[in-house]
Amino acid sequence: MTEKITIEPVTRIEGHAKITINIKDDGSVEHAYLHINEFRGFEKFCEGRMVFEMPLITPRICGICPVSHHLASAKAADAALGVEPPRPASLLRELMHMGQIIQSHGMHFFELAGPDLLLGFDADPATRNVVGIIQANPTLALQAVNLRKYGQELIKIVGGRKIHPNFAVPGGVNKALTMQDRDEILSKLDENIATIKVGLELFKGWAAQNAEQIAEFAVFSSGYMGLVTPENGLELYDGNVRMVDKVGKQLELFPAANYLENIAEHVEDWSYLKFPYYRKMGWPDGVYRVGPLGRLNTCDKIDTPMAQEEFVEYRKMNGGKPIENTLHFHYARLIETLFAAEKVRILLEDPDILSKEILNTHHNYQGEGVGIIEAPRGTLFHHYWVDKNGQMEKLNLIVATGNNNWAMCEAVDSVAKKYVKGPDITEGMLNRVEAAVRAHDPCLSCSTHAVGQMPMLVEVRDTNGVLLNTIKRG
Amino acid sequence: MKNFIILGYGNPDRGDDGVAYYILNKLIQKLAEKSTALAEFQETGILEINKNVDIWYNLQLIPEVSQDLADYENAIFIDAHTSEIPDDILITDISPHYQNSPFTHHLTPASCLDLADQLFGRSPRATLITIRGYRFDFSRELSPQTTGLAEQALLTIVDMIDHAK
Numbered sequence: 001m002t003e004k005i006t007i008e009p010v011t012r013i014e015g016h017a018k019i020t021i022n023i024k025d026d027g028s029v030e031h032a033y034l035h036i037n038e039f040r041g042f043e044k045f046c047e048g049r050m051v052f053e054m055p056l057i058t059p060r061i062c063g064i065c066p067v068s069h070h071l072a073s074a075k076a077a078d079a080a081l082g083v084e085p086p087r088p089a090s091l092l093r094e095l096m097h098m099g100q101i102i103q104s105h106g107m108h109f110f111e112l113a114g115p116d117l118l119l120g121f122d123a124d125p126a127t128r129n130v131v132g133i134i135q136a137n138p139t140l141a142l143q144a145v146n147l148r149k150y151g152q153e154l155i156k157i158v159g160g161r162k163i164h165p166n167f168a169v170p171g172g173v174n175k176a177l178t179m180q181d182r183d184e185i186l187s188k189l190d191e192n193i194a195t196i197k198v199g200l201e202l203f204k205g206w207a208a209q210n211a212e213q214i215a216e217f218a219v220f221s222s223g224y225m226g227l228v229t230p231e232n233g234l235e236l237y238d239g240n241v242r243m244v245d246k247v248g249k250q251l252e253l254f255p256a257a258n259y260l261e262n263i264a265e266h267v268e269d270w271s272y273l274k275f276p277y278y279r280k281m282g283w284p285d286g287v288y289r290v291g292p293l294g295r296l297n298t299c300d301k302i303d304t305p306m307a308q309e310e311f312v313e314y315r316k317m318n319g320g321k322p323i324e325n326t327l328h329f330h331y332a333r334l335i336e337t338l339f340a341a342e343k344v345r346i347l348l349e350d351p352d353i354l355s356k357e358i359l360n361t362h363h364n365y366q367g368e369g370v371g372i373i374e375a376p377r378g379t380l381f382h383h384y385w386v387d388k389n390g391q392m393e394k395l396n397l398i399v400a401t402g403n404n405n406w407a408m409c410e411a412v413d414s415v416a417k418k419y420v421k422g423p424d425i426t427e428g429m430l431n432r433v434e435a436a437v438r439a440h441d442p443c444l445s446c447s448t449h450a451v452g453q454m455p456m457l458v459e460v461r462d463t464n465g466v467l468l469n470t471i472k473r474g
Numbered sequence: 475m476k477n478f479i480i481l482g483y484g485n486p487d488r489g490d491d492g493v494a495y496y497i498l499n500k501l502i503q504k505l506a507e508k509s510t511a512l513a514e515f516q517e518t519g520i521l522e523i524n525k526n527v528d529i530w531y532n533l534q535l536i537p538e539v540s541q542d543l544a545d546y547e548n549a550i551f552i553d554a555h556t557s558e559i560p561d562d563i564l565i566t567d568i569s570p571h572y573q574n575s576p577f578t579h580h581l582t583p584a585s586c587l588d589l590a591d592q593l594f595g596r597s598p599r600a601t602l603i604t605i606r607g608y609r610f611d612f613s614r615e616l617s618p619q620t621t622g623l624a625e626q627a628l629l630t631i632v633d634m635i636d637h638a639k
Contacts, residue, residue, distance in 0.1 A: 045612045060487040066533075111537065130537075131572040134592040142593055149538040 019433060021416050023423055032416035034409045034437060035271050043395050051077050051386045054395075055168050058382065065443060067100035067155055067165060068375035068400075069382075071237070074168035076382040079257070079369025081170050081390070083362065088355035089172035094237040095347045096158040096167060097373065101236060101340040102192070103151025104376035105292075105333050108441045109199055110144035113330050116435050117206045122428035140202075143195040150192045154344070157181050172359035182348050193306070193341045200310060200334045207331065216418060218326035218411035218436050221246035223278055223288035225403070226295035227374050228253075234299040234307075234339060236374040242298050243278055243288060248322050251278060256372040259381055263398070275406045276398060287410075290378030290403040291440060292332035297322035302335070304342035310335045326411045329439040375400045377441045401442040411436035475547055478527045478635055479520070479598070481583075482552040483534055490607030490620040493627075494552040497605075498529050500628050505635075527635060535581040540589035546598040548638055550631060551583040554620070555604035563627050564604045570597050601634070603627055 022030040046057060055073040059066030071093055078085060085093070111130050115123075119132045127135070134141035159167035160175055167173050207214060227235040228242040241259065243251040252262050265274035266283040278286030288294065296315070302308040314335060317323060323332070347353060371382040378400030385393040415436040419429045480501060482494030502515055506523040515521055515531070520542060522528050528546075530539065535551075543549055555564060570588035583602050590597040605627050608617040616624065 042612070060485065107537065125574060129572045129574050131588055131592055134589075138593070145537050145540070145589070145593060148536070149541075152536070152538065 019412055019416075019437075021420055021433075023420075027422035029413075029417045029420050032413040032420075032433070033270055034412045043397060046392055046395055049392050051080055051384060051390050051392055052170055054382075054384065054392065055170075056166055058397075059165060065100060065104060065375050065377070065400075067096055067159075068373055068380050070165050071097055071168055072371040072373040072375075072380045072382040074170060075238070075256075075371025075373065076369045076384045076395075077170035077371070077386075079371060080366055080384045080386040081369070082364030082366040083171040083360050085172040086355075086357045086360055088176070088352045089358045089360075090238070091347050091350055091353050092158060092173050092175075092177060092358065093168055095177075095344065095353070096155055096165070097237050098340040098344045098347070099151045099154030099158065101151070101376055102154070102337055102344075103148045104441075105337040105340070106144065106147040106151060106196075106199075108376075109203075109330060109334060109337075110141070110147070112438055112441070113333075113435075114144075114199075114202075116431065116438075117330065118202060121431050121435065125427055125431070128431070140195075140198060143191075143198065147192050147195045150188055154185055157185060169359070171361055171363070174359070176356050176358050177354055179354060182353065185344065186348055189341060189345055193338065196334065196338045196341055197306075200331075200338065203331055203334055207327075214325050214327045217432070218414040218439075219324050220410055220414060221324055222407065222410075223251060223281070223286065224294040224297040224322055225278075225288045225290050225379055226298035227372065227379065228299050229303065231303075232300040233303045234295060234301070234311075234336070236295075236336070236340070236343075238373075241372060241379070244298050244322065246322060246324075248297065248320070251281075256370040256381075259370060259372070259383075259398075265398075271405070271409075273402055273405050275409075276403050277406070284406070287406045288403075289407040290400060291329065291376075292336050293323065293326075293329045294378065294404075295374060296332040296335065302339055304339050304346065306342055307335055307339035310338060326407075326414075326436060326439045329441075333441070377401060377443060378403045399443070401440075404440045404442065408437050408440050408442060411439065476526075476528060476545055477638065478548045478550070479530060479542065479546040480527060480550045480552065480631065481530045481535075481539070483532050484554050485533055486614055487612060489609040489611050489613045490605075490616055491554050491610050492614065493554045493605045493607060493616060493620055493624050495531060496616055496621075496624050497552055497628050497631070498531055500624075501527075501529060501631065504628070504632060535583065535586050537581065537586070537589055540586050540597075541594055543586060543590040543598055544594035544596050549583075549587075549598040549600040550634065551600065551602045552627070552631075553583075553602070553604045554607035556607060559604065559606070562606045562623050563630070564602075565630065566602045566604075568600045568602050603631065 018035050019032060021032045024030045049057060054077055055070050058069040058073040115128045115130060115132055119128050130141065158177065159165040167175055223243055223245050225241060225243045227239040229235045229239055240253050240255055242253050245251050254262055262279055263276050264279040265276050267274055277283050278288055302311045314331060365388060368385050373380050380400050381398040383396040387393050412433060415432050419432045482498045484491040484494045486492030486495040502523050505527055520528050520530050568584050568587065570591045571584040572588040573582045573585050583600060587597040587600055605620060605623045608619050
């Protein structure tokens with residue numbers, strides 16, 4: 001008799017995810033599924049809107065990474081209207097994006113992932129959180145809050161608002177940076193770089209003591225995807241898309257506009273979210289991963305000195321081949337945070353950053369445009385079709401969490417098979433299954449956050465659907 | 475130390491999820507001492523609307539708000555709620571208590587209070603007021619039912635501020 005266990009964080013409205021674990025008679029896991037019910041109505045909602053409104057509308061998809069949608073949208077609108085932003089505008093957009101990376105990655109490591117790593121997967125859930133970290137290391141906890149705040153303040157200084165920015169417009173941006181703004185951002189940069197470095201050392205110390213766990217926790221092969229510079233360096237704002245295979249061999253290098261030639265989407269009847277894959281290899285051979293792990297497996301180097309030093313050490317772990325360990329998403333995320341902070345300095349010291357030439361108003365209508373950006377959690381695609389009046393005819397969005405859909409499912413299945421034994425699931429087992437999802441930093445339920453969430457449920461059922469056991473969490 | 479901070483959160487582009495945004499706008503109209511306050515009400519952190527009351531709005535609660543919370547005697551959090559809660563308007567005193575969010579960057583009011591306590595040494599007396607939402611589609615309008623409840627909640631909040639003077 002096979003038993004079915006369902007772990008369901010019942011959120012609301014959209015972003016509904018649950019985990020079902022099927023248990024065999026001997027108590028071992030037959031298969032575990034991550035089901036995502038991600039809202040896809042946004043594309044329909046935007047049809048008929050004016051293209052210049054899109055950078056204002058699309059950030060409202062998400063309260064966690066609005067800047068990524070804002071900038072990807074502006075880039076798609078640039079392409080559809082045939083307008084190249086002046087260099088200072090591109091620098092300012094990239095600067096804002098670095099603020100987003102710093103705040104999002106910083107919060108993820110210290111708030112969501114850090115407690116598992118620093119306090120242990122089996123620690124008491126009452127203290128296995130940021131408060132536990134505060135108690136263990138109050139100085140670090142305050143630094144962590146300040147790191148996120150720094151990223152948010154950077155976004156606000158550059159764009160005028162912390163969320164729902166109206167900064168990037170087709171052809172550029174609508175606000176130049178003042179010298180006072182630049183100096184304010186620079187004045188706090190070093191202390192935040194120091195915090196990131198503390199995080200890196202913490203992770204490396206933990207990794208050294210938990211090598212066995214890292215080696216057995218959701219380790220699997222896949223392809224990888226991310227933006228790269230012309231020299232195949234790490235790129236988060238603009239560049240070509242590079243795909244590599246499981247040993248790091250380049251599969252494709254293509255401009256944003258060609259993404260449909262290279263990416264297709266598979267459908268499973270147990271998930272509402274599609275599974276993107278590399279078209280030429282087919283499903284499932286063409287599955288890939290994005291986000292920090294994907295990006296550091298896709299690039300050959302990092303063009304900032306401190307992050308490059310960390311990258312060299314990181315890639316040595318697997319002899320220069322792609323790192324396949326899901327728990328190293330965290331390591332890669334911290335290296336990227338360091339890169340973003342270093343990039344802030346490079347951008348602020350660029351002579352063009354204070355230029356007032358921030359908008360190009362000469363359009364050369366193209367009718368169709370693709371904007372790609374590396375959101376904190378992975379590659380984000382905005383594809384717009386626009387009529388000659390500037391009205392949206394249709395759009396296609398592939399969000400970062402969608403690109404990692406297969407990877408999250410695979411990680412959940414792998415961890416459940418390794419750690420879950422029988423229907424009596426312990427807190428530590430459950431936490432590991434959740435951590436397999438959490439490593440990817442998915443965006444599942446960010447547009448609405450009202451009170452009324454049900455706690456997470458774990459249901460054990462027999463093959464006839466009879467409920468045998470229920471565990472409530474949260 | 476300041477007396478009141480009213481914190482609203484939720485997405486005003488998702489129908490009734492914007493009920494806190496609606497109430498904060500009404501509070502400004504009712505209590506603000508300067509005429510420009512409504513125009514200044516953007517997503518930029520704390521806004522002082524009179525010598526007794528500040529307001530704060532965001533799409534969601536964030537960890538750095540804990541630093542602000544430590545500066546107030548009283549806090550009122552405003553949010554929408556869904557059908558699992560029987561009351562149309564639920565008023566709950568809340569204490570510092572960190573609550574884990576398994577997958578997302580979501581924080582609760584109790585978690586923010588706990589962060590304020592742990593990081594900055596104190597937290598305010600706090601109340602959570604939640605209002606039932608009926609529609610959460612892409613709209614900047616509240617449903618008629620939630621609009622009515624929001625007006626009731628507004629009176630309650632004003633009353634709480636008056637009684638605390």
